[in-house]
Amino acid sequence: MPNNSPKPRENLREKAYNIIKQKIISCDLMPGTFIIEKQLIEEIGVSRTPIREAFNRLEQENLVEIHPNRGIFVTNITIKDIIDIYTARETVEPVVARLAAPNIPLKELDVFYQIYAASNHTYTFEEHIELDRKFHRLIANSSQNQYLAQFLLNLYDQNSRIRALSKLRVKERLEEAKAEHFELIKYIMNRDEKRAEEVMRLHITNGKKTALKIV
Secondary structure (H helix, E strand, O other): OOOOOOOHHHHHHHHHHHHHHHHHHOOOOOOOOEEOHHHHHHHHOOOHHHHHHHHHHHHHOOOEEEEOOOEEEEOOOOHHHHHHHHHHHHHHHHHHHHHHOOOOOHHHHHHHHHHHHOOOOOOOHHHHHHHHHHHHHHHHHOOOOHHHHHHHHHHHHHHHHHHHHOOOOOHHHHHHHHHHHHHHHHHHHOOOHHHHHHHHHHHHHHHHHHHHHHO
């Protein structure tokens, strides 16, 4: 039988990519930071080749900028970036919610329903962000449109950086977002495509307002 397991080089490349990407979207590597390649090589425990391959992939995702003779930098986040990211989400994500509403398995959705229904549960900022990403990814992947889903998944990485920068200033918004998620879940459970689209649009618009206030 053929061996379909990943090759060692592929494992190292994925390892480097995943670790560096997480550092960027969590803002452990802040926007505009000059990346010291040698430090990453020592920290991750790989050679220069997987690191460079990871950087090339991250450049395609607009998470790093590679400047010959200057080095590699984490891409900055400007006010225009925030506006553009949320405008793209406002345009696409309500449609994706409508497409996903008839398709999301109720068993998977019920997990989020139980979490958001438990109003006495206190979340850390990190827990909320991770839960939010999983929820939105479920909706995107349930749209049955791989191009729209991939477009949104790339946007979520950029959005995570904005949220990480706002960590200490968004407590009130976290509570609003939880309530919006709960309302959205109920409409999806009822397979109400129109209302799911409307609530998703409101949810993204409110997130955009908060992000711009923070900046």
